[in-house]
């Protein structure tokens with residue numbers, strides 16, 4: 376049911392893990408908040424990831440503030456387990472949330488935000504937590520438009536069904552590329568292109584370790600210098616990746632020169648045909664709805680922590696390191712959400 380027009384203390388745009396995390400900390404105040412989410416169901420962009428996706432950290436490191444994810448039967452939880460957890464988390468805390476509501480524009484009207492949706496709402500403060508999944512990134516490659524085969528970003532990849540017996544080029548050297556390549560290589564002929572030699576983390580290093588490192592960085596603890604520096608984009612050896620390593624499928628090639636109509640032209644001039652190219656090349660922040668505020672530069676907004684410098688009644692949560700170290704991860708978002716809620720409460724003096 377549509378909630379009638381009124382001025383909310385705070386509107387949170389986006390009902391994924393980042394939006395829910397802010398709501399969790401705001402709920403403890405008397406502030407009148409509402410989450411607006413474009414999806415019809417709980418789960419944020421996890422609803423649209425590929426079927427076999429496994430998280431790169433065990434359940435206790437894949438949990439949001441306040442309530443731990445139930446133990447998974449797998450070492451690494453699968454996407455459906457995480458979606459079920461988000462749904463249960465929402466129910467447990469009874470967040471105020473309006474679904475099927477896409478925010479198209481946020482405007483500043485005499486110091487109050489006017490939020491244009493199919494409903495129309497107003498708010499004193501706004502938290503934008505719209506993630507990155509709606510803004511997939513594909514790097515520019517010469518003659519990409521000439522290529523007549525299938526091109527798909529990982530955000531639109533579901534499973535191997537359409538690709539059986541085909542010849543596929545997977546582009547991108549992170550966790551998505553490694554996991555998707557591994558399952559495709561069982562049913563199709565595959566090649567892998569990465570900008571540089573990909574880094575596979577040792578078997579014992581997974582999300583747990585990465586998050587511990589994220590924690591130390593966040594609090595600027597010196598002790599992390601003793602630890603090996605690893606990156607959140609390095610490849611975690613979830614089961615399918617371990618199996619791929621055993622099968623020797625990860626022979627990564629450096630980028631080709633250009634596309635042509637049937638495939639790619641390698642740097643030595645040789646042409647190779649491919650039925651499909653799958654771009655596992657990541658995402659940028661989805662900030663389109665904030666365009667009317669005129670504060671987006673190179674895909675980012677100038678912030679102090681999560682707070683917009685130009686509009687101090689606007690916060691940005693969950694988009695990546697520029698909104699707090701590891702804030703685009705399940706474990707990492709809680710810290711920035713807590714701080715954001717604290718600043719919002721201070722604004723209202725509650």
Ligand code: FAD
Nearest residue numbers: 389391392393413419420430431477478505506693704705
């Ligand atoms: P989202 O989940 O994208 O939620 C944003 C919500 O906002 C969505 O519901 C969307 O529909 C809604 N929305 C967007 N625009 C609007 C609008 N204009 N109006 C209203 N609503 C809007 N992190 C980990 O910690 N562990 C992992 O194992 C892990 N695996 C990952 C695997 C993949 C393939 C990817 C892509 C990411 C992974 N991440 C992982 C990173 C991160 O946890 C996820 O990207 C996560 O979904 C980010 O949550 P979010 O709430 O910021 O964004």
